[in-house]
Amino acid sequence: MSSTLITWNGAAAITVLNDKLLMVRGKGTTSWGVPSGQIEIGETAEQACIREVSEETGYTVMIKEALHTKKTVIGNYDVTTYYFLCEVVSGQITYHDPDEIIEEIAWKTYDELASLQHDYPEDKEVLLSFVNVR
Template sequence: MNYKIWNGAAAIIIKDEKILMVRAKNTNSWSVPSGEIEDGETSKEACIREVWEETGYYIAILKELHKKKIIIEDYKVTTTYFLGKVIGGQMSYHDPDDNIEEISWKTRDEVLGLIHNYPEDKQMIEGLLLGQ
């Protein structure tokens, strides 16, 4: 099979023992802010841009957490996950794709009860929340 390539970046932002998450339109599932790396961007730059577009927050990258490689339908997906912290902005929508329905800070207990858009991320998120 000929796979298409998709490279993205995702942000894990934790503040006051809560994690920043978004819910896309027409779905009940949640994810951390993420999106595709655009031409000329580094994965860090894409991560910072995506968080601002999807949540309205400006972030600083603290460190790279890991790379997820997975096949989704006919795509080979590589997503680089970063740990970041809010350094400015306020909760608001700037998403040019107009995909985001809801932005929320979720507690660990809330995360446990959510439907996750990427279920493979749930364990990592829980571990980071427990480590705070």
């Protein structure tokens, strides 16, 4: 019996400030990822990216450029995630995630990124490429 995959489209923000990358850690996990989430009905990938950063971190960002699109299958989901390079416009770290899934928000250095557990290990090298070694 074949199972039908559920389509899931999302957006992710690679946000760098002072050679550090904005990362979030979800509740009940030790791994980290960039702010990201599902694109809602009527929303563009860019709008979803900006909203997710605000919801998950408290920062308002603007998109500098579209980076790449990752397609993968996770469980029963056919996942497409649009990655954007973002710049902080305003705000500060604030916990007001409506989904209540974020445990910790932090700016990570190159060395910290290299040693921490990633939600999506396949993204590690790409993320490291955005942060300069000091």
